[in-house]
Amino acid sequence: MKPLWILAIVLTGAFILTSSIPFSEEVFSFQKPMKSSLKLLIQVGDQKFEIKLDSNPTSQSLLDQAPFSVEFEDFAGLEKIFYPPKKLSKENAPSGAKPSKGDIMYYAPWGDVALFYKDAGYASGLIPMGKIEDIDGLVKALSKSEKATIIKI
Numbered sequence: 001m002k003p004l005w006i007l008a009i010v011l012t013g014a015f016i017l018t019s020s021i022p023f024s025e026e027v028f029s030f031q032k033p034m035k036s037s038l039k040l041l042i043q044v045g046d047q048k049f050e051i052k053l054d055s056n057p058t059s060q061s062l063l064d065q066a067p068f069s070v071e072f073e074d075f076a077g078l079e080k081i082f083y084p085p086k087k088l089s090k091e092n093a094p095s096g097a098k099p100s101k102g103d104i105m106y107y108a109p110w111g112d113v114a115l116f117y118k119d120a121g122y123a124s125g126l127i128p129m130g131k132i133e134d135i136d137g138l139v140k141a142l143s144k145s146e147k148a149t150i151i152k153i
Helices: 002-019 025-030 057-065 135-144
Strands: 038-044 047-053 068-071 073-075 079-082 103-107 112-116 126-132 147-152
Touching (some): 038 135, 047 057, 047 135, 112 126, 112 135
Antiparallel strands (some): 068 147, 073 079
């Protein structure tokens, strides 16, 4: 009988540990492996910056709206944001995410797309969409002109 209560304690401890891990499994399941390369370009003047999108409903709904022109704004010294013509899909989206430098995310409560040029903390309402490698170049280009065109490639 002793081995059963030891097993019960071990299993309970494993459940408590895995249920308190801060990484959200829902974010992982939302970012499905890319079946095809979903890409956008952000054109600022004559400079172009490539965005590699995750294969998910939110990214697809942005891709479906391209091409369009936007005006970027700086937000909180962490991100450049723009508002797409129409709100993006939140289908199967996680409840939030923790962005890193270069991440592109949709902030569902406000309806803006954010390109993070610095790491930031977890925020409820953020939906991961993809990555931009040359975020420093984009930020520099946007310092000269905040107007840009989003192009499907």
